[in-house]
Amino acid sequence: MAQQLAFDLPPRRSLGRGDFFVAPSNALALAQIDGWRDWPQRKLVLVGPEGSGKTHLAHVWAAETGAEIVPAAELPLADVPALAAAGAVAVENADCIAGYDAAEAALFHLHNLVLAEGGRLLITAANPPARWSLRLPDLASRMQGTSTAMLDPPGDDLLAAVLVKLFADRQIAVPPALIPFLTARMDRSLAGARDLVARLDAASLASGKPVSRALAASLLAAG
Template identity: 65%
Template sequence: MAEQLGLDLPSRTALGRDAFFVAPSNAMALALIDTWPAWAGGKLVLTGPVGAGKTHLAHVWAAVAGATIVAASDLGDADIPRLAQGHIAVEDVPAIAGDSKAETALFHLHNLTLAEGHTLLLTGAPPVARWGLHLPDLMSRLQGTTAAAVEPPDDALLAAVLVKLLADRQLTPKPALISYLLGRMDRSFAAAIDLVTRLDAASLARKKPITVKLAAAVLDKGTPDA
């Protein structure tokens, strides 16, 4: 089969349950998602590095629970009573550390959501104790929440993530390309996201398919014009 040439099309990220790759690094987090609606205290925290799959898990849960997903940074101007009328996922809570308006909004959203009998999912990269929130009452409530960490990926999961990221860009990589990338890239989800972005850009700029040769040039130079 001929190598595929990158197409200048919008990237469509697959966020359904079928597209979530289960591995030892994320199995506990998925298992806790699957225990909904029996979460202790009606809430759950997901932590883990950028690109680890926290957003994907939030979408998996939202699809089952009929929940709304909102960025923590948008809470300062949000209609909190309306959001509290249903299940809610709040992403990247550490982003509002020191923002008194947003922190206060999250505090009220937390209390109202649970008071209405709904459930709350919160995400952030570091453990909750390192989220840096300034509002003591909010921190105390979040530190008492059951938390699941999505750990850095092993080779099998990282390979699956690379395939998925390329597929989101309408590309089907050959196994040799994935093996080559795994042996030379940084070992993180964030690195996988960045690398696939650069590979796609290089493919489009040079009007050539993503091959091992092109990947070597991108990894060596770090630019689409390598």
């Protein structure tokens, strides 16, 4: 039998408030995002590992505040005064710019402009500001003086909800028993859940078989 062609189509991402599953690992961070009107100095750093929900929460906040969202690495090419004029800005992956002088300078400029104009600033990162190794002292001091919200490692309930959402984003129907089977055996992270669903989707397309426990067991056994 000829192997079925696999088309690597991008999944439909759902980043609305109703798509965010609240669990003990993220409830406090969500509450801090919801309390944006009371942020000390009108700014917050949202910290969590890859795939933990930082981007989702940034979009939830942007939908409520009308904020612009920009990756920190793109700030040197951005119109910083125009961003600041939006009144609210979310800067993603800020710890990735350490040592990139132009990006550090642009973030420092944006930080000062947003706050000077009475706006709000949300910054996401994988690590707390004290671990960013920034070379610009004034930026380092301002980031380390910013309140921090932490996304904790996910429990089974959150992993299960994320798996269901990721399969739905790819329009894949799976048997309900597959979800607890996966949560008991997968890498215990949201990034791991995303990778596992992508691999199952690819294996299903390549083999012409639906996503099932047997397919998942074979994939997990292969490593």
